[in-house]
Amino acid sequence: MAKIVLDPVTRIEGHLRIETQVAAGRVTEAWSKGEMFRGFEALLQGRDPLDAPVITQRICGVCPISHALSSCKAIESATGLNVPANGRYLRNLILGANYLQSHILHFYHLSALDFVHVEALLDYSGRDPVLLDLKHWAQSELNTNRVLPVAPFLPKLPGDYAQNAQWNLGALSNYVEALDIRREAHRMAALVGGKMPHAATLVPGGVTCATDADMLEDFRSRLRRVRRFIERCYIPDVLQAARLYPEYATVGRGVARFLSYGVFDEESTTWMPAGTLNGRGHERLDLSLIHEDTTTGFYRGNHKSHPQNAPSPIPQTDKPRAYSWLKAPRYNGLSYEVGPLARIMVAAAAGEPSIVDPLTDFLREARLGQDQLASTLGRHAARAFEAQLIAARMENWLDAVTPGAPAILPYQNSDAGNGVGLIEAPRGALGHWISLKSGRIGSYQCIVPSTWNFSPRDGDQNPGPVESALVGTAVNPEFKGLEVARVVRSFDPCIACAVH
Amino acid sequence: MKMTRRTFLKDAGIFVAALGLEPVWLPKMADALEDMAYGRAPILWLQGLSCSGCSVSLLNSESPGPADLITRYLSLYFHQTLSAATGPAAKDAVERAIAKGGYILVVEGAVPLTLKEACKFADENFADQLLRAARSAQAVVSTGTCAAFGGIPAAPPNLTGAAGVDAALKQAGLRRPLINLPGCPAHPAWIVGTLMQVLKVGMPDLDAHLRPKIFYDHLLHEQCPLFALYQKKHFAENLGEEGCLFKMGCQGVITQADCSLRGWNGGVSWCIRGRSNCIGCARPEFALDPRFAFFRLNEENLF
Numbered sequence: 001m002a003k004i005v006l007d008p009v010t011r012i013e014g015h016l017r018i019e020t021q022v023a024a025g026r027v028t029e030a031w032s033k034g035e036m037f038r039g040f041e042a043l044l045q046g047r048d049p050l051d052a053p054v055i056t057q058r059i060c061g062v063c064p065i066s067h068a069l070s071s072c073k074a075i076e077s078a079t080g081l082n083v084p085a086n087g088r089y090l091r092n093l094i095l096g097a098n099y100l101q102s103h104i105l106h107f108y109h110l111s112a113l114d115f116v117h118v119e120a121l122l123d124y125s126g127r128d129p130v131l132l133d134l135k136h137w138a139q140s141e142l143n144t145n146r147v148l149p150v151a152p153f154l155p156k157l158p159g160d161y162a163q164n165a166q167w168n169l170g171a172l173s174n175y176v177e178a179l180d181i182r183r184e185a186h187r188m189a190a191l192v193g194g195k196m197p198h199a200a201t202l203v204p205g206g207v208t209c210a211t212d213a214d215m216l217e218d219f220r221s222r223l224r225r226v227r228r229f230i231e232r233c234y235i236p237d238v239l240q241a242a243r244l245y246p247e248y249a250t251v252g253r254g255v256a257r258f259l260s261y262g263v264f265d266e267e268s269t270t271w272m273p274a275g276t277l278n279g280r281g282h283e284r285l286d287l288s289l290i291h292e293d294t295t296t297g298f299y300r301g302n303h304k305s306h307p308q309n310a311p312s313p314i315p316q317t318d319k320p321r322a323y324s325w326l327k328a329p330r331y332n333g334l335s336y337e338v339g340p341l342a343r344i345m346v347a348a349a350a351g352e353p354s355i356v357d358p359l360t361d362f363l364r365e366a367r368l369g370q371d372q373l374a375s376t377l378g379r380h381a382a383r384a385f386e387a388q389l390i391a392a393r394m395e396n397w398l399d400a401v402t403p404g405a406p407a408i409l410p411y412q413n414s415d416a417g418n419g420v421g422l423i424e425a426p427r428g429a430l431g432h433w434i435s436l437k438s439g440r441i442g443s444y445q446c447i448v449p450s451t452w453n454f455s456p457r458d459g460d461q462n463p464g465p466v467e468s469a470l471v472g473t474a475v476n477p478e479f480k481g482l483e484v485a486r487v488v489r490s491f492d493p494c495i496a497c498a499v500h
Numbered sequence: 501m502k503m504t505r506r507t508f509l510k511d512a513g514i515f516v517a518a519l520g521l522e523p524v525w526l527p528k529m530a531d532a533l534e535d536m537a538y539g540r541a542p543i544l545w546l547q548g549l550s551c552s553g554c555s556v557s558l559l560n561s562e563s564p565g566p567a568d569l570i571t572r573y574l575s576l577y578f579h580q581t582l583s584a585a586t587g588p589a590a591k592d593a594v595e596r597a598i599a600k601g602g603y604i605l606v607v608e609g610a611v612p613l614t615l616k617e618a619c620k621f622a623d624e625n626f627a628d629q630l631l632r633a634a635r636s637a638q639a640v641v642s643t644g645t646c647a648a649f650g651g652i653p654a655a656p657p658n659l660t661g662a663a664g665v666d667a668a669l670k671q672a673g674l675r676r677p678l679i680n681l682p683g684c685p686a687h688p689a690w691i692v693g694t695l696m697q698v699l700k701v702g703m704p705d706l707d708a709h710l711r712p713k714i715f716y717d718h719l720l721h722e723q724c725p726l727f728a729l730y731q732k733k734h735f736a737e738n739l740g741e742e743g744c745l746f747k748m749g750c751q752g753v754i755t756q757a758d759c760s761l762r763g764w765n766g767g768v769s770w771c772i773r774g775r776s777n778c779i780g781c782a783r784p785e786f787a788l789d790p791r792f793a794f795f796r797l798n799e800e801n802l803f
């Protein structure tokens with residue numbers, strides 16, 4: 001039996017090692033190993049509650065907004081604080097803008113190079129200035145005796161990259177444009193957040209920044225630019241990938257159980273609905289069914305705890321059977337997949353009309369059956385579709401903001417109380433659990449999207465969603481794990497988040 | 501849009517202005533860009549205990565923009581978030597770079613000095629990889645407060661023994677030219693400006709904390725647009741109120757950084773313009789003292 005080890009998995013966020021066992025050309029078993037630990041939960045103890053949104057958003061430089069808002073919501077729930085409508089819509093706008101930068105970054109800069117034949121550039125004979133520029137640069141690099149020419153695009157793993165010149169060149173040109181568009185989405189987020197990454201204005205009770213008509217119009221015109229890119233490039237590129245790599249609609253299926261906390265607060269509920277799917281249609285979320293299992297994590301003791309009363313982690317690297325810094329979150333004892341795919345599946349099952357109707361059209365164009373969405377390709381498709389939906393919805397949120405009206409209510413600390421803040425990060429369901437003691441943080445626990453998806457085995461030896469999704473993947477030994485990397489990246493791993 | 505001297509001069513012009521340099525620097529900076537464009541600017545970018553926020557911040561660079569940076573000006577031998585190379589190809593790229601040497605080593609994230617297994621790369625502890633890479637580097641740039649001073653991972657109880665790169669090199673008795681670029685994250689202009697200067701002009705003028713004076717010389721407070729309100733004692737009393745934020749615990753009075761002049765994200769805003777405190781993210785002590793809250797609503801907050 002052969003072993004494929006990918007370490008480091010690059011073009012993700014954080015430090016991840018994937019090991020697989022291969023027999024007869026297919027993956028038979030997989031292990032997902034988080035390779036970094038910082039100890040956020042321990043360092044939050046004893047601090048002022050208002051420190052929590054500041055500190056927890058530094059769990060991740062790609063999705064800081066989700067952490068900040070999850071933390072604010074946890075404190076609001078512990079102190080009984082509300083957020084005025086303006087604050088809610090401004091939060092949606094900053095969160096939405098960060099979703100867009102994250103999804104675009106993921107497709108073009110983190111994933112596309114697994115499917116694009118970069119060397120196609122050298123044969124380019126057209127007149128597109130961006131591609132010509134790239135071609136000249138690559139050629140001049142290759143003509144020197146540099147140690148690593150055309151980095152960071154080369155070297156890469158060998159593999160079955162697309163032979164379609166139009167796709168290769170189009171994707172490379174859009175890679176370049178996407179860099180500017182992603183930055184533009186960050187400027188939008190900074191208009192509300194003060195700065196990005198790591199915003200300044202997100203506090204319990206609302207958002208500190210002032211809103212005026214100019215700021216909203218500035219936001220709107222930037223949004224239009226990002227939205228045009230999504231419609232003109234992102235969606236067509238994903239549809240094209242579906243045509244060029246149809247086999248990936250059956251690869252990387254996973255556990256086919258989905259969980260979403262729901263996201264984007266509107267009048268009385270979230271626009272994207274909360275719920276779980278486990279083969280029986282949409283079910284309501286029951287938070288008491290969540291626990292984290294530390295049996296295979298590098299932490300002292302084999303706990304199975306609900307996050308509200310979990311012990312603060314104590315590292316132990318020589319623990320028998322442990323192989324990852326991640327804990328194993330379970331819902332009702334089972335592993336669940338989270339992320340854009342889960343959000344779309346849950347929304348569709350809940351019958352949310354603003355999502356179901358466009359989804360039908362999108363799937364028809366992608367020539368994907370809804371049952372094929374749970375796949376490597378389906379995850380990319382769901383993410384692109386979601387980016388399109390959110391960009392459109394953001395126009396409504398902009399309309400709902402009243403310039404000059406208060407976006408924040410006064411914060412008052414509580415001596416004691418428990419709170420939970422649930423949100424969806426770009427990568428999936430994110431929850432922060434806080435308890436206050438003598439006005440300070442008594443305990444703090446985060447269960448993060450990639451903790452669900454990249455979970456190691458639990459105490460019963462049941463694998464996590466990615467470990468399950470890899471099983472059965474056909475691999476060509478000459479490709480040294482490219483197919484494995486494709487499945488793994490479709491989950492958009494964020495390991496700094498997952499471990500924190 | 502082939503690269504010509506004019507392209508370099510144009511980019512250099514924006515740059516010289518952004519850095520607040522005299523016009524005599526223009527040809528020098530254009531030279532620097534030209535050199536960088538012809539692949540004489542190898543960067544090895546490693547991540548330790550980080551959130552990747554400084555990498556994301558680099559991609560927010562305004563002039564040159566991110567596309568020009570990646571494909572033209574910087575030769576990113578290896579960057580964990582951007583390199584096509586993955587798994588064995590990635591490990592190989594890093595090894596080839598180290599064997600060749602001569603690059604600028606950019607480090608993002610703190611170094612776990614006691615619990616070394618808390619950060620690994622291709623089966624090697626990051627703390628060891630860092631020393632190997634630093635030995636062959638022409639200079640080391642610690643980007644962000646984590647790499648510079650330990651940052652949030654170093655806040656107590658600091659379960660991993662997280663520390664800045666300078667501390668890690670000192671512990672190993674290794675002396676390399678080193679620059680600290682604190683900030684959570686570091687501003688893209690601080691990163692790109694420093695790299696350009698090191699590559700062409702040499703080591704910048706550094707202060708006692710090894711920070712380039714050009715970016716970190718002044719107190720934020722002195723350059724703050726709200727300084728006039730501060731003098732008039734027009735203070736905000738609650739989160740989100742208008743006024744100088746001093747009474748909310750704004751750390752602009754003890755933070756050296758040029759955010760108030762530069763702004764963030766293309767200048768669309770910055771912390772205090774968002775009516776929020778400067779939380780002192782560029783301070784060496786950032787986040788380290790749990791008793792020193794970022795917002796000091798419940799105290800007579802005087803420093």
Ligand code: SF4
Pocket residue numbers: 720721722724725726727728730743744745746750751752753772778
């Ligand atoms: S807002 Fe902060 S930095 Fe600006 S004047 Fe007031 S105290 Fe100083």
Ligand code: SF4
Pocket residue numbers: 195683684720755757759760770771772777778779780781782783
């Ligand atoms: S204003 Fe203060 S908190 Fe904001 S980025 Fe600058 S140094 Fe950091």
